[in-house]
Amino acid sequence: MATSKFKVVLVYPDLLGTYGDSGNAEILVRRATLRGVDAELRVVHSQERLDDSGDVYVLGGGEDGPQQAAVDALRRDGVLKEVHQQGRQILAICAGFQIIGESFATSDVDNVPGLGLIPVVTRRGRQRRCVGELLCEASSELGIALLSGYENHGGQTEILDGNPLGRVIRGVGNRYEDTQDGYLSDNVIASYAHGPLLARNPALADRLLERVHGLELESLRRRDIGIEAENLRRERIKEVQGNKGSVRTLMRRLTQPNSRTV
Amino acid sequence: MISRKVSGFTRFLAGPLATIVGRASRASGRGSGEAVAGLILNRLDPGGIERISRDKSIVLVSATNGKTTTTAMCVSVLSKVAPVFTNASGNNMTPGVALALENSNKSKIGVLEVDEAHLGEVARRTGAQWLVLMNLSRDQLDRISEVKSLALRWKKLIDQNPEISVIANVSDPHIHFATMNCNKVVRVALGNQWKLDSTVCPVCDSALEFGKNEFYRCIDCDFRMPTAKYSFESEVLYRDKSAIGTVHVGLPGHFNACNGALAAILGIEWGLSPEDALLSVSKVRTVAGRYDTIEHKGLSLTTLMAKNPAGWQALIDMLASDERDIVIGINARVADGRDTSWLYDVDFGRFSTRRVICFGDRRWDIGLRLSYANVDHEVVESFERALSHVVGSEAVVVGNYTAFQDARSTLRVSSRPNINGGV
């Protein structure tokens, strides 16, 4: 595998990079490099033409204005649609997830056309914004038990056809009406979980690498990265599942300077 | 907030009661007594802010980064004019303001640090005459709105209150946007190091283009960097393009010089001579424990706070030239923001030649982040343990909000500011 090349394209971090999303691209490259793969990170800003030779395209979250600007630029550019048709992998988080769907909503406009790469629509939420830890049972074909992340979105996404990335255990995910998060197909992994997603779920990063190389990867468990990722994951999952609302937590919240109601 | 009618007697009791609770709460070691006292005060005497501020001149300082330091510097400068009252660091929401006013006694000038999301409410209730606005960038996105909607709220406040004067750092496009219709704006060009949150035009969402000398303009509409009355380059302050003095600050980092320049400008606009204003700025040496150097068990520790990507960026620039070990504390409690994703927006790779030791509730988040950035580091369970891993006799301690407070309390030093303004 030492001769194979692997290119990750980080799409428009100037517009779609609100939640540390460049981390997902960085993590993919590092995990490939650690396996001896000659990996490259290509960062493409919104004023440039998108690189059409990537193996994985990473799209992150963004505020309303930048999200609108990003979808306009991607449509003009046309490359993302092309590479998607050719079966190249796309990892899309939050606003990136909404953009590759059929339509989404900003705070001013209801029906902004998306790129139409996947059959999902996003509408404006009428309920409270979905903010907080997100824990999902991953789709069984991934061979991962749990996915951990942090969500922060207003939009409510409905899958018209196809499968979610996971079933929500804690948090909201795509929308209040069901218990699904994200979208999963042969070449799209989409989710509302940032955190970033691949930092908390290294196995998902490896599945993505395996999709590109068609090989099962050597484990990184024994390395620092493996141990730290495992500790982080364990700590996050425990936090979500365990002692919510203990007296100590409550006291800490009440007496903390700056404690504020959201 | 409770807005029902409050009897005169309750109001009469509110101040003393708040003071007692504040002391008790502080003595019990539950952190800042002011936070609790302010809450009580604001509940028992909901009209107190309006009543007490009626015959005071109020200056509000707000930004994502640097508000505590700039507030301390503004206090130092305006103390040349008259006695000044202020609020405690971190106590920068409505209850903290209520408490500062309650304790203001005869001081007629108040310089108050205000949380970005609370600026509108505090400005309206205090009838503030001056705002000092420095920057807006991503911070605590789980609590505070997106950057643009904050800028919009500031703009609305300023548009609806034409009598407010503003010292505005227009190098930040969002600050210019918020003040673009203001007749009483004093525009300042401080330069802008953090551009990730100003990639699109705040007016029309098209791309913003940055050119020479930090100049920016929208590619579609006529939003662009305006001409500034004051500018600041290589530590020299200019008014209408003539040099009026050099900014010397007692605190490290270019960002602190920028904070000092803004505070000096406030003083100059209040009628002080540039010499007097700049001299007062230079006297601020430590602010709420930040930039402080503490001797502890044979170690010389400099304590710094950084809580978001723009703040870290400024700190990394400042630390680039030294070789000390770096102890990093990361928490994600309510006051810090619950979401640690921002750690991936910080260019930690620049610490690749340094030794880093991580502690805090979210030590695995920062540890893993550093691994992916290829930075040599250790992860330990407590701040005390982190100190025992320092090699050599000096280290820099950087924490986000509550991690910084935890570290300071372990060192048994206060992270509360010098309320007198330190002059």
Ligand SMILES: [Zn+2]
């Ligand atoms: Zn524009």
